[in-house]
Structure formats: structure tokens, C-alpha cells
Amino acid sequence: MHYYMKSFGGIGDALYDNSTNFALAFAALHSGDSLSITEGIWKTGPLTIQDKNNITLRLEKGARILFSDDENQYQPVFSRWEGVLDGQGKLSGRPSLTSESFRRVLSLPWRSASQS
Numbered sequence: 001m002h003y004y005m006k007s008f009g010g011i012g013d014a015l016y017d018n019s020t021n022f023a024l025a026f027a028a029l030h031s032g033d034s035l036s037i038t039e040g041i042w043k044t045g046p047l048t049i050q051d052k053n054n055i056t057l058r059l060e061k062g063a064r065i066l067f068s069d070d071e072n073q074y075q076p077v078f079s080r081w082e083g084v085l086d087g088q089g090k091l092s093g094r095p096s097l098t099s100e101s102f103r104r105v106l107s108l109p110w111r112s113a114s115q116s
Contacts, residue, residue: 002036003025003036004038005018005025005035005036005038006038007025008025008028009021009024010025011040012040017044017068018042019045023048032055033056034055035055035058036058037058037065038060038062044068045067045068045070045073045074046068046073046074047065
């Protein structure tokens with residue numbers, strides 16, 4: 001199935017915290033489903049994708065996921081997600097986030113280019 005972030009009450013106005021809305025959306029997704037993020041700036045904290053493999057997160061043209069700059073929100077999580085990040089939108093960490101913190105934003109294991 002194909003879902004839209006707005007269906008879960010999300011607001012892409014750069015002000016509204018969509019953390020709860022992303023959690024609701026990811027809870028509804030099943031293997032093979034996709035979630036579209038439409039044009040706008042979607043402010044959020046960490047995105048936690050648990051037990052959700054083979055899903056597509058589609059960032060439409062003009063869509064931007066803007067992560068919180070509060071590093072205390074990003075606790076280390078050791079997990080693996082198999083899915084697709086697709087589209088023409090952007091994922092935006094804040095300048096104050098280190099690469100380690102940005103890894104925690106997506107709750108993904110760190111893997112350097114030399115390990116690929």
C-alpha cells in the first residue's frame with residue numbers, strides 16, 4: 001500500500017514537530033508498503049524504524065525532512081533497516097550534529113565507505 005505523511009496528521013511547515021506522526025506512519029507500514037513525504041519541511045526528532053523491512057520512504061520534489069538539533073534525543077540504537085530511500089527530496093541534519101549523531105538520527109548502524 002502507498003501512504004502519505006499527511007494521512008497521519010503530519011504538517012510540513014518547518015514548525016510542527018512531526019515525531020509522533022512519523023511514529024504512527026511507521027507503525028502502520030508493512031513489508032512492501034511506501035510512505036510519501038510531500039513538498040514541505042517536515043520537522044522531526046529521530047526516526048525509528050523497527051521490524052520494518054522492505055519499505056520505501058519516498059521524498060517527493062520539494063520535500064525535506066529536518067531533524068531536531070537536540071543531540072540528547074539521539075540515543076545509540078543498534079539496528080538494521082532494509083528498505084528504499086527514494087525521490088527528489090532531502091534529509092537535513094543540523095550543522096551542530098556530528099556524523100555519529102546523524103547516524104543516530106536514522107537509528108542505523110555506522111558503516112564507512114571502506115566497509116561497503
